Amino acid sequence: MFTSRNPEPAVPYWRLSGVYFFVCAVLGTMLPYWMLFMESLGYSAWQTGQLTALQMVTTFIAPYVWGEVCDRASSRLRVIRAGNLAAALIFLCVFAFFEHYWALVLAVCASAFCWQGLNAQFEIITLNHLGKDPHRYGRIRLWGSFGFLSAVWLTGQIINLYSVALLPYIVAGLLFTLWLMTLVNRDQPVKEQPDGNLEQPGGIWQNPVLWLLLVVFFLVNFSHGSYYGYYSLFLKQEGISAAVTGNLWTVAVASELLMFAAMPWVMRRFSLRFILLVSLCLTAFRWLGTGMQAGNVAELTLLQLLHGVSFSAVHTVAVLLFKQCVHTAHEGKAQALYCAVCIGGGQAAGVAAGGQIWAISPVASFYFSAAVAAGAAVIALLFLTANRLAPAGKEQQV
Template sequence: MQNLSSKDRCQCWPLSVHYFLYFSLLGTILPYLALYLSSLSFSPVEIGQLMAVLMLTKVIAPNIWGVFSDRSGRPIHWVRLATFLAMLFAAGLVLFDRFWLILLTLLLFSFFWHASLPQFESYTFRKLAAEKHRYGQIRLWGSLGFIGAVLVLGWLFELYSIALFPVVMSVLLLFVWGSTFLVKDQKFVEQEHFSSENFLQIIRRPEVLALLVVSFLVQLSHGVYYSFFTIQMIDQGVSKTLTAWLWALGVVAEIAVFWWMASLFKQFSIRNLILIAIALTVLRWTITGQLDQYLGWILFAQLLHAASFGLFHASAIHLIDRYFTGAHHGKGQALFAASSHGLGGAVGMFIAGYAWQAGGAELSYAMTALFALFALLIAWRWVK
């Protein structure tokens, strides 16, 4: 494996710090936001709607920020601005406890929060240049941050109260914003004439369109897990602390994938890695929905997070980086985020609320396994 120059090494640690803090915030929101909303006596449908709003803005915000970033050539400037505004609006969770006010707070917070990461991903790939295979080793620090937040906060909320959630979230956002100043605000000058296709022509290519649809379906299939897994485990008699360790186990498996990603890319085609990841995703949701009363099976299902998120995300984002180059790079990353985590996440969480109220875990995860199966068929036929 080729070594990074000393100059590259000193530029990588600020990237890792930001990933660590950004995903620490994600490790706060995904496991515990629904639990906090449940403590406010919201119904499953209302929780599903609020979680959907949290993800829906990812359809629009990254694309707007992607245009601004590509035109200015300064992605970090736009990352800083988006993170500051997210921190500002998140304070609404400290102030409000009524449904519509929380909905507005999540709408405004998530718009700017979701706008930042695709531009940071674009910046990271540009800085890595020919060393793109090292992305996983930088990104894994985000997974470590997620684990740290899940475990520490699981202990904290069980010892004290889930009512601390809004304050913890605001403090973490302050650290995330501060970490953006560790990264150099570098201006990138793109040579647009090197690309023979415009942005819409790239999207219309069958393999690109198929990847976007597959990413949408895979992320949609995670909607029930992200919205109700903590509630599901507590309903089964699992403590908040052990539930936190279950979340952490999934991310530990994800870290292993990121660490070995460079070797996997050398040994297998990206297409085959995507097919394997989706097939294991179908298996994961089947086990989580049908065998949730058996801790051993849940432990195994959580290990499959290595495939359903880690392996799929790392493979898909490499294809996106390959498809969208030059002046289209930021917009391509934004489109991927919007179609997968944005639209897919929002639709998945919205459906999850109604499915959970109608049939609980068994019905909800059966539906998500079906969505993942559709993604597998599309990927097998069209993703190259």
Template sequence: MYWPHWQLSLWYFVYFAFVGAYMPYFSLYLEAQNLAPNRIAVLMTLGQLVRLLMPMVWGWVSDSIGRRTPIIRASAALSTMVFVGYFFTQDFILLVVVTALLHFFWCASLPLVEALTFSHLRHEPNFYGRIRVWGSIGFVVAVFCVGWWLDRHPISSLLGILWATLALTLVAAFVIRDAPTAPAIQVDEAIPSLRQSKVIALMLVGFLMSAAHGALYVFYSIHLAAHGYDNMAIGLLWSLGVIAEILVFIRMPRLANLDTLEKVLMACLALAVVRFLVIGWYADTVLLLIAAQVLHGATFGAHHVASVAALNQWFLPRQQGRIQSLYGGLSFGGGGLLGGLIAGQTWMGLGAEISFTISAAFALAGLLVVHSAFSTKATSSEALR
């Protein structure tokens, strides 16, 4: 790989190392603070609410000034500073404030780095998977190491680990460099392309797929702990899904082909229906749970690769900051928020089984959208450039 590729790979590694330390274990930390499930859901989905709007603002600013690294670096620095607030409070309202501020700054960076990566790879976009895979590796390393640590130390030690990974992300942000970009554009230039039916459908499918993952991202670790799995086993199961994701990124060229977009999306959504039903109803059956985690390679990995690659091919390079931010905001932000909040309400009253059945229903709705809205012929021949 070229030097810019290694810079980006390092950033992905440490960024997703934070995610790997945060996502599986922070809900367990909150549970240890005696917070009710609905309050845990609020805190764990608050980031999705922020991601619904703010990445689009950051993306618009980035495309307007023609530079991305200043915003990426400021995002990392301010996130590292704000996180310190967790060390000084266990009050729910203050936790809401700290969490909102953390995600306000944290959400800026990933869509911009995604756009920056494609800018560096303008003539070799299929190389994206080989760079992005380092994020998955960082996630796996963090999940394994933190799970091992928490089986031997108090859950309160998680805060120090999370702050350290944020600090490493700040270091990595000062390593990456901007790629040559086209001149800044008017903010409304991309609007006509956004009205294309296939773009709307892709955004809606991303929203529904993220909503389907809402219960998983908020309550999966709590669900496993309730069925007797220890922290190491929980970490192993999270890691297994990301290992499957790594294999998907390695095979990105096939998934990034617009000719197969409809088939890839339909397969991902169909497998998501199966996955969430298994997680909800068969958590005591280890082999089925392992199989369900392997499907993460499809329900997140393949779906994400196919979607961001399609947007990269449909829109101009100078539009990528706002487009990737819009996609991230609507899918991970809006969809994740809806799915997480619904899970927070159903978890207490209806239980894990029904909560994950609702997740499967979101995926089924996405499958119906793809079936009705996408045409393989249109997707492969229509271009927005």
């Protein structure tokens, strides 16, 4: 457990980590396997795709709705607890609607609206606990990645040994466990923030730094679209076996975990701006190299190691900058915007655009991703200056 260097309470490392673990475990259980469960119920690929599309819509809307609610509530954690309990209870309705498509869709989407929409709000709980030690965020967040990886593997083993019919029981169990993890956590009192140069409540949309952050992190997530949507297919077309493809994905996840673990060391030595600029440049290099070294497994393995930079480092910097750039009264909405616009919107738009370019040339889709990431780096270099990223009245990490 982490201890602070002052009389403040110790950071509840395992309780915070537990929430990230089970949030990502739910995602790791549903994302790869829910389509298989829908197919087992006799639903068509079109109906399953419809459900997936509607779930994506909830990821755009839900975070901002919950951000508004939490920013107005007396206790952010109470809202998170209530929302996660609602998610678990609503998901139980799935068991009554296996043969009723639209009722099943409504139950799944309503549950996702609660548990996925509240993820961004728990980031604020974590950062408030960390206080003057935000560099420790990566050590907590890495358990989310570990939870996702564990859930994908264990759920796959259960389905292979028994039946995909067990999937909703697994998801329900994880949702209730996630709710229990929110109960053992506590709110951390936040010191009143002097107004300084930060925008006053109500002026979040007049904050130029927020807009710049939205653009930069939208673009870097957009650049991942071809990777998340078509990387495995890309490797298959280059004659790389499914086993090797799986190994390459494993290398990326391992790199992700290691980078989260290393972020405390990195953040003690370099500013957030420097980390961001280097990460964006390496992300562009990664996509360029992927296109150029398509059939070279050794080169692709080295490029997959950069996933820790393009995802873990970028995400850590984003969470901290979106918290830092706004008034305390708007922190919930800022994290929600990052989650909805940059992650949800950016990746969805990137997959769609990558698919259009893929139809012309698979290699070109990764060159396009490299250009987008490079564009994000240029914008960050020219406009996200140290002065802009260091508003008065908050802890500066730039």
